[in-house]
Amino acid sequence: MPPGATVDSLRAEVLRHLSFTIAKDPGHASLHDWRMALSYAIRDHIVTPWYASTRRTWDEDRKRVYYLSMEYLIGRVLEDAAINLGLRDMAREVIEGLGVDFNALVEDEPDAALGNGGLGRLAACFMESMATLGCPAYGYGLRYEHGLFRQRFEGGRQVETPEDWLVTTNPWEFDRPESAYTVGFKGHVESRDGRDVWVPGETVTASAHDTPVVGWQGRWANTLRLWSAKPTTLFDLERFNRGDYAAATEPEQLARTICRVLYPDDTTYAGKELRLKQEFFLTSAALQDILRRYCYTHKDLGRLPERVAIQMNDTHPAIAGPELIRLLTDKHGVDFDAAMDVARKVLGFTNHTLLPEALERWSTYLFGNVLPRHMQIIERIDSWHRRTYPRPHFVGIVKHHEVRMGELAFIMSHKVNGVSALHSKLVKSSLFPELSALHPDRVVNQTNGVTPRRWLNLCNRPLAGLITETIGDGWQADLDRLHELEPHVEEAGFRDAFAAAKRANKVALTGWIKDRTGVVVSPDALFDVQVKRIHEYKRQLMNVLQTIAHWHAIRQDPQADWVPRVKIFGGKSAPGYFVAKEIIHLINDTARVINADPVVGDRLKVVYPANYNVSMAEKLIPAADLSEQISTAGKEASGTGNMKFMMNGAPTIGTLDGANVEIREQVGAENFFLFGMTTEQVAERRKDPDHARHAIEASQPLQDVLQMLAEGRFSPDHPDRYHGVVDRVWHHDYFLVASDFAAYHAAQAEVDAAYRDPARWWRMAAFNTARSGFFSSDRTIRGYMQEIWSTESAL
Template identity: 65%
Template sequence: MTFQDARGAERMQDAILRHLGYTIGKDASHATLHDWRLALSYAVRDRIVDSWFASTRAAYEAGAKRVYYLSMEFLIGRLLGDALVNLRADAEAKAAIEGLGLSFDAVLHDEPDAALGNGGLGRLAACFLESLSTLACPAMGYGIRYEHGLFRQSFEQGRQVEDPETWLQQRHAWEFERPETLYRIGFGGHVTEGDDGRMVWTPSEAVLAEAYDTPVVGWQAGWTNTLRLWGARAVDPLDLHRFNHGDYVGAAAPEMLARSISRVLYPDDTTEAGKELRLKQEYFFTAASLHDILRRFDSEHSDITALPDKVAIQLNDTHPAIAGPELLRLLHDERGLPFEQALDIARRVLNYTNHTLLPEALEKWPVDLMSRLLPRHMMLIERIDADHAAAYPARETHAVSDGHVNMGALSFIMANRVNGVSALHTGLMKQTVFEDLHALHPNRIVNQTNGVTPRRWLHACNPRLSSIITGAIGEGWVGDLDQLAGFEAHLGDAGLLDAVAAAKRANKVALSNWVSETHGVSLDPDAMFDVQIKRIHEYKRQHLNILEAVALWQAIRANPEAGWTPRVKIFGGKAAPGYVFAKKIIHLINDVAAVLNADPVTSPFLKVVFLPNYNVTLAERLIPASDLSEQISTAGKEASGTGNMKFALNGALTVGTLDGANVEIRDHVGPENFFLFGMTAEEVMARRAIPDHAAQAIAADPRLAAALDAIHDGAFSTGEPDRFHDITGNLRGPDYFLVCSDFTDYWRAQREVDAAYRDTADWTRRAALNTARSGWFSSDRTIRGYMADIWGASPVARPG
């Protein structure tokens, strides 16, 4: 350690001890691991705050255009390690903590994951915020401060069990409560016309939105932006009259009902009460955010017509789609702008990111629910729809039709720009879900292929590989991932490839040890680690993966001496509580795993493990240790994916379809370094039109038929032979997601994977090429595209 490093560690240690005493209220002899972690977090946060204040001042002085990113999810994960990396203070923090006699890894791992998201949508939002800070673009993320997040997943006899996340039961060191920033958010009530002709909405109930701010620091702490999350609380937290008369539960009801809005991410909406809560959540955070955006604008500017020049709002999916009518209401009803002018301003401010081609995922709310919960907004939506119809009489798409409000259409109509998230997805948007609207507004749809932040998803989560790259090409790639291309020139060095292989094996050993310690499953680190970690959904086709595992198990049992490539199939992901079929897929995977892992004939060659409660921290363990990335969705259904990018960046080869960003990954890493199978999106549509496509596929492939029969006949459900009949019945027809039709080609591709993996040196070279050629998939590149093509925003000169 240099003298400078030693001084840095000494200063860090002083800050830790100061916070331990004066912030936590503990002395070193009585401090727990939790106390030490909080003390370190506060010491690190102090440094971020300096950058945060300087960035805010610089943005105000520059009069810069601000970007506001509205998202139901921000899957930020643990923040301590991420902050240390971006501050470039991880070495001194490690020295400081170890100098106090503690394990640095234990302190880092004590931090819970912030339960603020579910999957790719939320993780993308988190990557974007970090890149916005890295690029010095003044921005703020807005979302909900969920007390319990989605849910904590566990398994009981193979079945998914959902329990509330408890991450906020302990102090969250990274946030600043802003009790002075409160907005009253109304629901229900009635609408009347005032004396001045303006419409006046009088809600029948209201809650308060309270702000909590988390600073988001960019690479090298050059700029820091804000994630502002809203917590719901009652206007009157206690009915004292009812309390004094002994009705203690009823007295607290207003607070309980208010807090329900910010308790759980995606409450089950299969009930009417669930639908109402979901819509309340979406309006709650969107309305609070728009009030806050306008307040911030007013603090700098006096002319509301300048709003499009100074503000860009991005709607991450349809969850904040109510922003269109709400902004219109604020401008027209409350500020008195003429309707047409208010509509024009709103449309020039708002932008919409579409994340799905699944019609059922483009939210639709019953008109009666919208009218009852948000009566003024329903009136505005109908007028927006009518005005659009008058301007475009030939249009076929309506924001209101069949008794529902189509939030995808509403988002499109109210947007300045609508973007897809991969080249394929954007093209399909124009041909499918928004074909009619695209014809009317041919310049509105643009593409911005997703990306991931290299700071977290390579530099921090895979330090072994990161250090090899830095040793070869320097550290500049961390802030400019395009420089990763220079790594390819070093791949002719056998010693470097040996180091890459050793790093991968060390990551696999670390994962194997953790799985053994925490889940009691022994894994061979020399086997291929074949990983599928995603939200559980039929279109993502986890059931195709496990069906192939059953067929492989049968083939190994039939001929165990055939020279099989050892493989460990690892699954992770959650099914929505109300998604019965997806939960049945989880049950099937776990039941198949129990049989396969106990089979003495096949277990040396094939194991299956489903790791519960998939989150950012688990992804950070799995991705650096993965050999094979499963990206097997039905072509035309995955908008982009970002897991596929993280795997490729960390040197995993992909087996996948031409879906989402897989197309662009294959183009960049080279077809020879990607295991392609399955139908194209066009072939999928043609195949689906054949009435008995599943029966034809089963009849043509005895392996597929035998695997289905084993599942159907109860080979993995002793005592309950019909347990998985709904899965086998679905696959035998209608099989909408074409699992059976793609099975044979998937089997072929997997046997190519087996053969390739046996050539260890060539596999390592191909894996390293995936890393070297993945520089384009940086979220920095994506955000530069948004800034130029959608927001019209520019970076601000960095403070200091």
Template identity: 55%
Template sequence: MTEQTHETGLASEGTHAEDTPHRRATDDPSRADYWRERILAKLVYQVGKDPEHAEPHDWYVATALAVRDRIVDHWIPATRATYAKPVKRVYYLSLEFLIGRQLRDTAYNLGYVDAVAAALEGLGTDFETVRNLEPDAALGNGGLGRLAACFIETMASLGIAGYGYGIRYDHGLFRQALPDGMQRELPEDWLAYGSPWEFRRPEARYDIGFGGSVAASHDAHHLGAREWKPAETVLAIAYDNPVVGWRGRYVSTLRLWSARSKDPISLEDFNRGDHVGALADRAKAEAISKVLYPSDSTDAGQELRLRQEYFFTSASLQDMIRRHTVNEGYSVYDLPDHVSVQLNDTHPAIAVPELMRLLVDVYEVPWADAWDITRNTLSYTNHTLLPEALETWPVPLMERLLPRHMQIIYLINAFELDRVRDEFGDDGALLSEISLIGEDHGRSVRMGNLAFIGSHRINGVSALHTDLVRETVFSGLNKVHPGRIVNKTNGITFRRWLFQANPGLTSLIREAIGDAFLDDHEALSALTPFADDPAFREKIAAVRRQNKVALAGLVKQRVGLTLDPDALFDVHIKRIHEYKRQLLNILDAVALYDAIRSNPMHDWRPRVKIFAGKAAASYATAKLIIKLSCDVAKMINSDPTVRGFLKIVFLENYNVSLAETLIPATDLSEQISTAGMEASGTGNMKFGLNGALTIGTLDGANVEMRDHVGEDNIYIFGMTAEQVAERRSQGLDMQETIHASRHLSEALDQIATGVFSPDQPDRYSELVNTLTHHDYFMVTADFEAYRAMQVHVGNEWKDKDTWWRKSVLNTARMGWFSADRAIREYADGIWHAKPVDRD
């Protein structure tokens, strides 16, 4: 089978673009009747329904399949072009791809949304109803997965030959329910009806081994090939999801792996009467691709996490090498010239020993050559400074599950330490810091160090974060490998987060400055003079109000709370974590609640604080923060003395689709992490692009946002990263700080004594005790600065001319934060990849 049939399953090398299915000279996909005909055909012949009896979901599937045909019409020529004029392929390995709904995104990028919508209207339904029936693909947790999805779409939009590799989770991240305000994790069954977008590739399958033993001939050199004899083998089966670039320029492929047992059932056990045990091997194998981020609080959960990471990494590298050698006819020695592999965080860091194993053991490449190939092929993106997020795996687990890889890791470590000892002397502290094996709390493999040593480039994701990576987590490695760490500040895809999510604002911008910004996002700067145009500011405010009315309708439907669309919508949507400081926002809400009741004659303006986000299943403190948010909301929203000046909402089950409604309706964006702890953030960029003003610390990309939008157009408060480090060095007991702030001490006292939890008065006593005596995340230390800035925000909200001028300037100056800019920087500075020539 040729590569093109392997990739698309629909065409051979001898065919031409005009020969692909459904392509006739008279076809015009800009017409509604074109889509009406095809949607009806899909409904009848693939869904198997009479239009008179079709259910709404049937129309969604039929529409998606019709649009998918048009994707294929672009996908096949893109694949051919990649082979006709070979370019470097980029493989993006990520445990998460938070892609969201695909129907509107795909139809929009192809330019057919209006025609499809008109066709559906003529068929007695409407586009919004149909697209809202599509489940969100639950393949990610938050910013990491959404960034990966943005990057794959952007590679397609720029014409870079990009491949995404991940896991096809059956259930993905959990669905969040909040009975009585306490998070409960339920399975997210996004594949209940299958996915009309994917193509199953049963011919693309690879053996993934676990456990067993390693053998070598008696005279084998210690660097020579070994034979790994796994005790267990799992099959990785490929599912391809085409990702369409802007204006259909190129179609990238997101290849997701599903785990299967080599033998679906043990007939011997079944016939012996052990009907459940006969399926045990199948259940164990398929558990690998069942759920994203299974809890690692148990030994079994930790092992499953490692199995997941090795499973998708090994399958991806095997697939990459097969394409490189078999289909393209290159030697493995040429790998760095034709392939670049980007490791998205430490989850695929096992790629370093796995690529070495494949080269040395399978392709019999000498160790030194294999190491050069590996290092020049791989690059690694660091996303965190949190020690717990820089993964480590216990050595005994690694030796048992991946014995050959542990041998390779030991050898890599020995050579690296020998080299550093020769060059820098016998510095025990330095050698200990850079070692791949950690000795704290038992011996463990440091996956961050492994990814660093095995990559030719390591990048941070904002200027501040990259500086801190050099100075903190990788300071020793930066010393022995100077220049290897570079910065690539994150970006977002404007196609999804402005053009699609906020069509009203997009139309206003087009009316004002033309269409150049649709292709060159930095052309948004032409909007700057309109910040001083009162008529334009009024139009911007009107669009925002329409978006807030839509969000208010969603809140009413979900939680039964009525919101005033003229209130200040203050939005905090992130993964729930102590360093993201939802607690700081809640404490401010309690202080504001007290102030409204104490000063009823003050000129209060209505404010709505909206929270959304999920806590990790085993993160007890984060779950307690969600419960506190809901308890505070329950009391404030039901207190008549507040008179509607303050309302609190926590929306459950945060996902991409909810974000697409929340972000365009936001007036104030909360980006208030402890300085020095947020790598970048991308939500901050999405909010700023849509004209929300940011209240935030000088953390992550907030620093660069301040530089671009101007100090007067962003609300910065609190300690810097350096000040946080200095404050921590003085101790974490905050009794004096709390005592010095009446608002803070009263708020903490109310929470601790059960004012917001009368059913369980001591529910939050330990939480308050931690803030008082061990406030590592500086919630109390930054409280007064945050409260003062919130008061300032409230005063500026009253001055509509000032507010909407700043809003326009935020949108106008966000062009640099496009993923297009970010991917160009990766392509030029790390991957050395050029666009595919489609001419």
């Protein structure tokens, strides 16, 4: 807690901000006004540690980490900042004392949804962990005006509407218009005095907006610097004077376009010039800022790696390699070989996916048009690499008229990391086999993690309270201490308390579900949750098919001893991803039929609240009994949702994919519901051209489900609606839904058996929490600091 902070002082600060920052009288203040007043009061407490951290970094000339990411899925800030500062309970007391509903005030804050899914949420967890660990760091990103779209359902279909998180003032950001850089596009390259000089055809100004990120107990704070684009010439006065008013604002419109939206897709690359411009805009502004900061106190750019580490979050900022070379050679006169040496010591690259369609590639035509100088530099890097590491069949950066960003990022980095043990192995063996053979020490693993401050301490107050009661405080920043819970897991009293904490979260969730969806569910049912982006490889389809099979089985024998279940789905589909949208429609249609079935009643309910985001995750995950992590093996790089469920005491039903493998190792095979083919078995299975037919013929339940879908049982208004789905399962089942179905169905029956035995169930659940310490993002960040960034904590 900040020294001297008391309920009285905080109340005075809130009232002062209400009067003098918001200019509202307490008698007439709206919920929004109170939220702003409290946010400013809390923010004031961040500024002191933020100054202190920044000052110390300068004074001690510390190495800084620069995290470059196109996405930050931050969620709400107020409660997270308050809890890290030790002011949350005090804030609640102050706000309730003023006659305002604290929970409603917290909920009034819009989610900063500047990301699609796991990759963006990881960046947000990393920022928090770097602050907690006292690792001097900056996050660089884009300040998207509309973030990710908002999802609604109309007749069960996903409809996208713009996210408007910046419509009201964002109290957490500080505009820094003095930190501005010019970023160019297009144009041509000229030779001047023997040097190549890029003369851009278009320019925009990148202007900084800083958000402080405060760590646990306010001991350190870092900066998240988001860029917005401003026109270099504000306004075309000549055109205006000629009466062409619309054209006069063209420069502004062009600039605004750059930061308007986040591409709403985390797996397939949007082949758009605008996306390439966004990526370059972020990267160029960040690198100019980094070099300016370095050159402020240093002269020798050859020693940049001693003070600077830059991490590329996936290939999106992979243009950092050539841009750094351009700045060092064209602007600072460093020769090419020396620049290559510096760049490759400074840069690190995190790969996030094995899906081939998600590896960015740009046509050389588009790339050369938007970034002509960078195209030249990339060709030079490519020939440098071929010369330095000659191999007859080596796949280079530029091939078949495409620029391959994965290869570029690999070559320009001193370390390339995957995000789980299995994934890193596959990065080496199947994604970059030639490059890994040439550079055998380059690929390393850093298994993802999540911050326990937000994902346990903040979102699950009942369980956090029980943990503190049982093992004392301090686990929030030393999550391995959760192992101290293990001896208590054998005590019935502890298990009862654990179950009671879960039940409190479930009761709270039932109210929220009723408000959001109108469906009444019982907290006594097993809450079975699959929340994540909707994608074929994540196999929500398999889950909904199994749900239908389960429903059918209940109808056959309603009086049997069924474990009541609530199937909870959440997630958005990319707007242009037809197959994923069809799955959304099917889940909603299925929910409508099942929830209205009097034969089934409370034995099975299906809910799908719209617009899954961080704030929804904070409600669903603490209330989950079962975590669905059922991707086709070899496809999910890591997953981070899986770790959050584990931490909150929900056992996993899952495949040996991504970090599930490590979750199972940590928690013990007996506390994990494993099913399905391994990565190797998947590859083998695909060799059989009739794999789906064989699997369907071997499973009566699956046959029945597909038959019901084909007959339009869930779409009576449009009986043909799911013929496409059925056809794909039979004939185009790349993700092996049919082949894993029977094993999944059987594993669900095992879940029921375990849930019928409360002693067994709560033992499993509690072990999941007790053994989740490994998945703290503090552990991950320590790994990056040691193995990739060579940097030390300032604390």
